[in-house]
Amino acid sequence: MTVPLAAVRRGETFAIETVPDAEVRAKLLRVGLLDGTVACRRRVRKGPVVIERGGTELALGSSLAAEIEVSRVD
Numbered sequence: 001m002t003v004p005l006a007a008v009r010r011g012e013t014f015a016i017e018t019v020p021d022a023e024v025r026a027k028l029l030r031v032g033l034l035d036g037t038v039a040c041r042r043r044v045r046k047g048p049v050v051i052e053r054g055g056t057e058l059a060l061g062s063s064l065a066a067e068i069e070v071s072r073v074d
Helices: 022-030 062-067
Strands: 002-003 014-017 038-043 049-053 058-059 068-072
Touching: 002 062
Parallel strands: none
Antiparallel strands: 002 068, 014 038, 014 068, 038 049, 049 058
């Protein structure tokens, strides 16, 4: 089951399933965030979601995070 990235809580791990924008998808692929488990590091209320994988952190705006679909990893 997929949920929007905006619904993920701090500390949860997930895999990115769907990125609606091709340009954003390419950027995420270049920094290694599409192939494997990603963690939510911080969430700012009504603001960006900070995700991390392998030492790379990236802040995604709330509107973009609402469009990205992820699946939670146990």
